[in-house]
Amino acid sequence: MEKQEKFAVPVYTGVDRETFTQHIYPLRHPALLKDVPIGPCLEKWTVDYLCKKGGGREVKVHVSPVAQLDFLHKNFLYRTLPFDKFVGRAAEAEHSEFFVCEDESYYLRSLGEDLRKEPADIKKQFPDLAEDFHLPRFFEAEQFFSSVFRISSCGLQLWTHYDVMDNLLAQVTGRKRVVLYSPQDAPYLYLSGDKSEILDVDSPDLEKYAEFVKARRYECVLEPGDLLFIPALWFHNTVALTFGVGVNVFWCHLSADCYDKKDPYGNKDPIAAQRAMQVLERALGILEELPSNYRDFYARRMVLRIQNRAYSSHDCHCETAQHTVHTTT
Secondary structure, X not given: OOOOOEEEOOEEXXXXXXXXXXXXXXXXXXXXXXXXXOOOHHHHOOHHHHHHHHOOOEEEEEEEOOOEOOOOOXXXXXXXXXXXXXXXXXXXXXXXOOOOOOOOEEEEEOOOOOOOOOOOEHHHHOHHHHOOOOOOOOOOHHHEEEEEEEEEOOOOEEEEEXXXXXXXXXXXXXOEEEEEEOHHHHHHOOEEOOEEOOOOOOOOOOOOOHHHHHOOEEEEEEOOOOEEEEOOOOEEEEEEOOOEEEXXXXXXXXXXXXXXXXXXXXXXXXHHHHHHHHHHHHHHHHHXXXXXXXXXXXXXXXXXXXXXXXXOOOOOOOOOOEEEOOOOO
């Protein structure tokens, strides 16, 4: 979108654990990591190979007549298919077999065995394929939360949202565009829970979403083998430029007891944040007891107090940069 400030995500090459943990991770800013070994999946994960290794195990997938998925209004269906049939359909432009229409779009986000309790883990759901994928250990083993296997039809766009855990998005096959927004730009993203109401970040309805122009846009294109570090709370929107396969690995940035233990997806707000929002709702309800002019005055005082007590002075803005890091062996 022309009216927004645009920045490229900083690029780093030749990153090892020490470089990541000491020089990239502390910045709390997205980073595109290139030339980091992720295993033989880069050569092996063809459509035929995926179908053979994944076999006929059933998977629950999103199916939509449009490529732009809208989670808030649910413009898609959930359907179950054998994995090999799903991969075949997702990889083709038009379908001889379909649920809604010949050019419907498909999306797989792998799930745990117990959907309500167990996070996804590629080693458990797709053990044969997991052998081919080697993610660099940029975090401690006990911090691990989930590894999510993702497959998208060409053109598929996922809604803008944030996660409460850090993650690395590994692009194994295909190309994907990712647009990101800083947590500090949340006031301009028209949120409903953890998701933005703005589906089309390229051509938004600025009459309806006028403040969106103030959000600073960070963008990158992932090629096969690239890793994108997405810090917790950073908003992201993805478009599959081709049929593609990837793996998201999430880990805990905060101590484990800060997170909701009933959240297998890793996208519920930390428990303290949930409690704070509940208190805020009660406070707003109490303000309703006052006349409108008093309510306005004390609401403004509340906002000022929140700003003074809780806002960070740190600016997440980072100039475009490209870095070459020489790893040690």
